[in-house]
Amino acid sequence: MSYPFHRKIISAAVANNYSFALCKLPRNRIIRTYIANEKPEETVVKTRINRCFLFSEFDNGHNALMLKPAVYFEDEKLIGDEDKMVYSLLLNPIKANSNNQLYYPSKKANSYSSEVEYSNLVNQSVEAIETGEFKKIVAARCFENKLDNHFDAVKYFHTLCETYNNAFIYFFSSPEIGTWIGATPEKLVTVDIDTLQTVALAGTLEKNSPTDWTKKEREEQAHVENFISTIFANNGISDFDKGKVQTIAAGNLRHLQTSFSWQADPEIIQNIFAAFLKELNPTPAVCGLPKLESAAFIKKNEGFERRFYSGFAGIADHHSTHLFVNLRCMELMKEEAILYAGAGIVAQSDAKNEWLETEKKMQTLGSLL
Numbered sequence: 373m374s375y376p377f378h379r380k381i382i383s384a385a386v387a388n389n390y391s392f393a394l395c396k397l398p399r400n401r402i403i404r405t406y407i408a409n410e411k412p413e414e415t416v417v418k419t420r421i422n423r424c425f426l427f428s429e430f431d432n433g434h435n436a437l438m439l440k441p442a443v444y445f446e447d448e449k450l451i452g453d454e455d456k457m458v459y460s461l462l463l464n465p466i467k468a469n470s471n472n473q474l475y476y477p478s479k480k481a482n483s484y485s486s487e488v489e490y491s492n493l494v495n496q497s498v499e500a501i502e503t504g505e506f507k508k509i510v511a512a513r514c515f516e517n518k519l520d521n522h523f524d525a526v527k528y529f530h531t532l533c534e535t536y537n538n539a540f541i542y543f544f545s546s547p548e549i550g551t552w553i554g555a556t557p558e559k560l561v562t563v564d565i566d567t568l569q570t571v572a573l574a575g576t577l578e579k580n581s582p583t584d585w586t587k588k589e590r591e592e593q594a595h596v597e598n599f600i601s602t603i604f605a606n607n608g609i610s611d612f613d614k615g616k617v618q619t620i621a622a623g624n625l626r627h628l629q630t631s632f633s634w635q636a637d638p639e640i641i642q643n644i645f646a647a648f649l650k651e652l653n654p655t656p657a658v659c660g661l662p663k664l665e666s667a668a669f670i671k672k673n674e675g676f677e678r679r680f681y682s683g684f685a686g687i688a689d690h691h692s693t694h695l696f697v698n699l700r701c702m703e704l705m706k707e708e709a710i711l712y713a714g715a716g717i718v719a720q721s722d723a724k725n726e727w728l729e730t731e732k733k734m735q736t737l738g739s740l741l
Contacts, residue, residue, distance in 0.1 A: 374525055379526045381405060382545075384462045386473060391546035393425035393439055394526075395687060396533050398540055403533065404687065405445040409458050411548050412437035416671060418450040419563045421641045423452070423689040427544055427552075428698075430678040431659070431667045434650040437549070470691035476706050477550035482676045485735045490730070491571060493673060494715075500720060501719050506593055509669055511658040512714030513730055514676055517738055519708055529553060531740055536623055540696040542685050547687065552680055553709075557622030557714030560684045561652060562694045566646075568634045568641050572596035573657050574716060575628040576665065576729050579621055585628060593617060593628040596656045599663075600632055603651045609634055623700065623736040632652045649695075658682035658697060658714065681712035699737040710738050711738055 378394060385407050398562035406425045415438045417426060423444060437472040442455035443462060448564045450459070485493070490513050497509040503672045529543040536555045545551040553653075561570045574596050575589030597614075606614050612634040659682070660666025670678075680703070686695035703710040713733035715726040 374448050375530050378403070378405065378530070378739070379524075381407070382526055386475070386545070388458075388461050389547055390442075391548075392459070393427075393440055393542060393544040394528050394529055395438075395540065395542040395685075396484070397687075398538050402446050406439050406441040406464060407442075407443040407458060409442045409455065410440065410441050411437045412546055414438075414624050414661075416646050417688070417693070418454060418578065419645045419688070419693050420638065420690050421688050421693075424687070425542075425544065426684070426686050426688060426695065427549075427680060427681040428653075428685070430682045431652055431654055431671075431682050432683055434646045436684070439546070439563070439696060440638060451481070460713075464573060468629055474551045475545045475547050475549070476704065482514050482679075482703075482710055484515055485675060487674070487727050494717055494721060494723040494726045496673060497669075497717040499719055501717065503646075506666060506669070507661040507718070508592060508656055509666050509717045510656075510658050510682075510684065510714045511717050512658075512670075512674060512678060513713060513724065514681070514710050514712045515734060517709045517711055517741055519704075519741065525551070525553065525704065528740065535740065536736075538620075539622065539700070540685070540694070544685070551704040552698075552701060553704065553737070554698055555623070556685070556696045556699045556701065557620070557627070557698040558657065558699055560655070560686070560695040561649060561693075561695045562695065563641055563645065565639050565691055566635055566641070568645075570632050570652065571730065572600050572630040572632070572655075573620075573627050576715070576721075576733070577626045578732060579624050579626055581626075585619075588718055589628060590617075590658070592718055593630065595661050597630050599656050599661060600652070603648060604632070606646050606651060608642075609636075618693055625732060625736070630718060648717070653684060654682060655697065657716070659701070660716075674707075678712070682714065700733060709737075709741060 403692040425439040426436040442458040574592040615631040711734040713730040715729045
């Protein structure tokens, strides 16, 4: 993986006001680079589309921003046809650009919860669950982490790639959106020709904790499993395969995960994909149950804007689509990074423990800053 190459390409992209995305799929060493000379456009996500990077806000269903590259690299190798003018400006930029001059949002930074404020949100969620209105609510927060004067975003992206091989790593920046970096362990949905896959993921423990999964975490996981099984049924799919619950490692944490898989003719998958994605996203792992009511509760009571946190990020081309829940992520400002994390709240939840869980999740990215 070539840091000097990516630093040169990204510096040239920003100097010319191009949007870009770098990303690495789980258990894959190839870094894909998308450089676009047009702003990302809103689209309904489908399968078997032209090569692109996809980025979606929380509770946006099957809609996402699509970054269509004028130039695309896999590591340092140029792939496919390129826009010759864009390619020339990348290799021989007209103007210089320092690495600190990325794209930053025009709006002010998000609001940050104190431990007391977040505890109040957790307790409010528990009370709503105890009335029987909800089975689960995901309570999230964000935190401002000051950046070192010499922070190098491209180098940081490479560090994430080397540290979290099992995660989807991305670095997305656009004049219209700002700059986001993430390392997410959770697959939302993938399609590889004739196979659609998704996962139910819930529960969190420290990687080296001697504690076993409790009834609380297993019930959380069962809610997500049932939610996904219902979506398959709603789309007339009964011949899907469901695996056993497994414990997976994700950075410094462990989660419960159940895999789902469905094989069908690519045309059939293409026809149902947008409807399937709209029902699936956002999952109970980032929203709650029931979904619509939980999303409304979150927007009313969380006290900050999730923006792209707990939406999805991914890539697509004519043969495959890979979408991941945007969990362990941060938004870059000029002098700080805004880290995001949430915890699944059920009737047995304890506010102090949920605060600590969000602290641990933020360390996935924060510890490398």
